[in-house]
Amino acid sequence: MFILTTIADLVQIAPEDFTKPSAQALEDNINRKYANKVIQKIGLCICLYDILTVSDGLIGHGTGIVNVNVEFRLVVFRPFKGEILQGKILGSSHLGIRIHMGFYEDIFVPGPVNLFEGSEFDVAEQVWVWKAEGENGTEELYFDTNEVVRFRVEAEVWHDQSPQAPMADDASDEERKTPYSIIASMQQGGLGPTMWW
Amino acid sequence: MKILETQSAVLTNYEVQAHLQDMQARYQAQDEAQPNGKPKPSNLDAVMKDVITYLVDENSPLAAPSYYSEEAVKELYARLEKFNLTKAELLMILNLRPKFSALDPIIEEADVRFSEEQLQEIVDIIRDVLGGEDVPVEGYEPAENGDGGSGKKATA
Known part of the structure; x- marks a missing residue:
């Protein structure tokens, strides 16, 4: 990385x-x-x-x-595409899970597309839950905040923050975007919270 | 500023940890020699602390007491050579020290390229060279000065 x-x-x-x-x-x-x-x-x-x-x-x-x-x-x-990294869950929303690595926290796992099949967002608990079909029926596995997780780097998003000439029709300042963020996934055995595997 | 080469080399987490702790020791010695000297740049100070904290976190394979050393890295690469793993796969193995169940995403098409026995052998070699949660590190006494280093870092 x-x-x-x-x-x-x-x-x-x-x-x-x-x-x-x-x-x-x-x-x-x-x-x-x-x-x-x-x-x-x-x-x-x-x-x-x-x-x-x-x-x-x-x-x-x-x-x-x-x-x-x-x-x-x-x-x-600068992790390469496909690299497996370890981090901690920073927080979750209906859009997905945010992960941080201490010195870097712009890692996002969009849900449910980049999560295990059968993952749902629990609105009451504000966490993502993977309803895994096991031998003993369905098992509920939680992506809790602060859990140590492994994830795969899928894509990187760049936003150049260098100042640009203001546009005539748009006076309001646009929200500052993070200069470098990573889109990740957790949908393969061995990924997700390390305690599962 | 001119970028001459985007990627001159890839570093393992172990190398980065060694480099940062080296730097930290150097700055510390300098501060002691010149107590009234200028402190190091604050942005450097912040990122160094954060990266070291991440690398020696209790969940990281590099957490003290660690099996990692230059010899261990060489030995691991030599013993895994026969499996024809790619450079990226070896890098991830070294950084993550995977258990058997965590190997699947790291090695591409693991089930096609290797038999179950071979995968087990890979995991055994990793455990043998780099240790693991259940492998005690020789000569390490948890109650003694073992974690004095990390404690100092937190207050520095």
């Missing part, structure tokens, strides 16, 4: 960071810009992994900022 992505970027080190060792100043700068941020079509950046090449630092006119061209690799959260 984690990958390495190679990026080239211009890092600007401000004079107040000159007291740090150069490598540390570069690392802090890169992490400040990328850690916990989503890059479109790349994934959720976690932190710097290593630095590959560094150019000489150049100081421009007027400021004391040192400009350095750096090539580096980042640890990125």
Whole structure:
């Protein structure tokens, strides 16, 4: 679920960071810009992994900022399609189940299409229930909140949040969409709450 | 910013955990050497804590005490080689440490490619190398300092 992505970027080190060792100043700068941020079509950046090449630092006119061209690799959260991951149920609604992984919580399992056959939403309890046909008749299995579940990554949805020119006819601000979310499924033996299997 | 290569490599959860704990130790040593120095970027601090918490959660195979080590990973790959599993399947096996009943979604067309005995053998190898819920870790005393590391992290 984690990958390495190679990026080239211009890092600007401000004079107040000159007291740090150069490598540390570069690392802090890169992490400040990328850690916990989503890059479109790349994934959720976690932190710097290593630095590959560094150019000489150049100081421009007027400021004391040192400009350095750096090539580096980042640890990125980007599960592949079909990957099985483990998370916890965050909550349920009639639309489906939301799952979180602690550092990432935009995982959604639409129900009942991506759940086991025979799953229904219990409105009173606000949970999804799988009515499994077993040897001893129908068994009710609950997708309780906070249950540890395994799920399959089915699709990813990207929303570019970079600002766009306002449209003349639509003055109201559109609701902010999550930049990167995952559509998942739980409809195969071995998936769903881990205690079932 | 220019993306040179979207996917240069795939990391296992174990590698990410090792890298993050390495970083954390480095920052800690730095803070001790220079108590008045600048703290690390807050966004980095938040995501590092969250990812480590997720990776060493009690439900995760990496939770202390863990069997994972560089040698264990190599041994697992060597012993599973004869089954011709794909890279993705091996990655998921390493990250999830599946039991027999949880193997089906991880291995594609498991019932066609392997017999029941072979699947059992795969699970036995996984248990043998990476341990499992019911396999005690040698030399680990739950009441002693074993979980001191995770306790420190929570308060750090």
